[in-house]
Amino acid sequence: MSGGGDSVALLLLLWLWGQRPLEVFTVDHGINPLSADWVRGVEALGHALGVPVTALRWAGDKPRNGLQAAARRARHCLILEAARAKDIRVLCLGHNADDVAEAAAMRAEGSTVGAPKLWSPAPFWPQGEGMFYLRPLLGIGRERLRDWLNAAGVSYVDDPANANPTYLRARLRQQGVRPSSTDMRSATLSADLAVAMNVTPTGAACFHIPALPAPDMLSALIVCAGGGDKLPRQAELAHILTASAAGRRRFTLCGARIEAHEGGWLICREPGDMTRNGSRPERIGDIWDGRYRVPAYAIGGEIVPAKGHLNALPPEDRLRLKGLPPAVRAALPVLKHDESARLFAAGDLQDVTYNRLRAALGLIRNEEEACHPAFSCGLPVA
Template sequence: MPSDAVTGAATAQMPDTAAADFIHSLFKPAHILVAISGGSDSTGLLAALAEQLKSFPNSDIALSAATIDHGLRAESAEEARDVAALCATLGVPHIVRRWEGEKPKSGIMAAAREARYGLLADVAAEISANVVVTAHTLDDQCETLAMRAARLISEDAVGAGTGIADAILFDRRLWIVRPFLACRRADIRAYLARLGMSWLDDPSNEDIRYERVRTRKHLAQEDIASLSAPDGGGAARAALSAEAAAWLDRYVTVHAGVLCAVSRDALAADEGVLSYALSNLAAVFGGESYRPGRERMRRILDFVGEDKPGRRTTGGVVFDLRRDGLYLMRESRNIQPLVLAAGTDGVWDSRFQIVNHGPVAIRIEALGAGGAAKFQEGLPKGAVQRARAVLPRVIACDDGNGASATIAPYLAPFDRFLTRFDLTFADRLAACFGREPYMPPPL
């Protein structure tokens, strides 16, 4: 799969070429699971992969498809049956999964995305697929970049220069790849027309209540071939990730999963590297999925640049600047307890993954000021005291039984969704916490 930047019409790919490049890039053997809704993009992706695989009869590549029925429209079940019929004509095994349960009243698109990827990962595990592919296109990339640029103007946004990644790791267990990210939707539809294949049109794609639809309609007034659609800043972001990873190796030590020590020399690093590294560290130690916004990080960088000992707080994280360096730890406020039934697991405070191995329920709460956890000698006492207070304490809900649990650090900005842009930094940070590396991409 090509890793160079997409720069608009000059490098836009035809669907059959993109499918062939993806197949060639895969480590073999491979089992591809195509996420197909029945729309033109996903139908084109499945058709192109199926067509290309005819040229590789002994390639050790299996192809399957899955449709996630979100249950948000009355027609969705019938559409899933139509997709199943299409897959049957292509000779591709097809599975349908429905998003069950109560739907949220707000944030429905984000919730649907979470549910969709979770169900796709479950299907992949059931059929031993090692990569899921989705049909994000060059049009989607242009829309995403436009939306993020608009947010940068109107709000305290971070990462507005980056778009859709060509690959993301979901839940530390499955890579999701976008082979059509350099393909235009018009070319995909022309390809399907040549094959004599039709597709379904989702009415929500015309619903202007959604930001993406409004952006799409605005961009439709321009010629997409004339739009500059880089790889979402992917090459620059990956380079920054590598520089920040080297910075981590040289300057950062993590103590007990709750206290981050950054040496004094580290603070003289290039501001771009320092902002990337410190914002990701803040997200991890604060248990946040997203890095602090630009304005909040600007205040932290200015504070560090003043070179005066003191403390600042952002994103639930204390930045404690001392003469020997900078220390980061979680604030001790707003830490909610978690109760886990016997044999279950969960994430406490978005910072620790807890598995209950015992026969009774357990309660996880902050250790508090009276905790006796040990830290390395020579660390500032005040920083240690604050960090110790936010360690997890596990208590058996039945006083007659001892608690039996496994505790591992959870890296909130990376453990659920990790872009290939950020993989190098995330791997080095995982090592700082004593965790295993992330699964490498299957490409």
């Protein structure tokens, strides 16, 4: 909660609804000199309503470029980690109908910002693994929310960054981008859409599909297989679909490889991207490379991509890999010790990409399904 009009209205409406216990998370970004006062205002409101407030701070140096995007990522990741520590899986956000219209206008300008949905998985990965966002206000305009707060005599803050023309969203607001009645109706219906998924799960963090699907589903497949959270641009997806129809059989995008395979298409991690320019796959918590949950005994060990270490594996491990496509094989994690390497024991490694895909496509529809053990554990890797 920022203390702005949208988040204050959301908290008051949830409090008046009164059907669930609430907890507020607020972040001091340390950017605006008044941010500490804004946090104290949120804490005061929470105290007045009897709602616990967890205050978080984005510490450390701030980037010179891309500050707003970095602050957004930091804010969400801090909140997701704090919520997970309290066993909270669903976070309510104050996005409204104006945000839907602004996001559409930003995409028209070439931005990769997603479309806010009533119910969706947290887009930041892997901090958002198994976490979901609920946006109850998408059918209501920003002006109407503020009119309600003003009529009730409830104060809120206006972050001056929202009017800074350096940022695309602020420029679009100044140009008068406003939601239409159609935007407000469709926003409230977006979570009712169930997507049929014709995808073969492998348990090896890759997908096999009979044909390349429409751009939205292709985007989800690519992002999940690639292990990151950067969304492809629409032009990039259109290029893949056009070039594949013309006969091209391999593409690389957002850390994923898309290639023709056994009469269909294989979408997997691009092993060449994993160690390019001296980089190494990240391990955040117990998630490695955004694709696998590793067992506790491996947290302190050295985990590397199998590429470049396949010949160091013992014969029984190489036999286990025999049926996998070369790219999938090369992108698997192995435990390295000195000059030797070993696969994880069967069942010790969990592939989290399939459940992530199900969530991205709207097939995890509510809190009960999100918290189901089958969703949280992932697929065991043989």
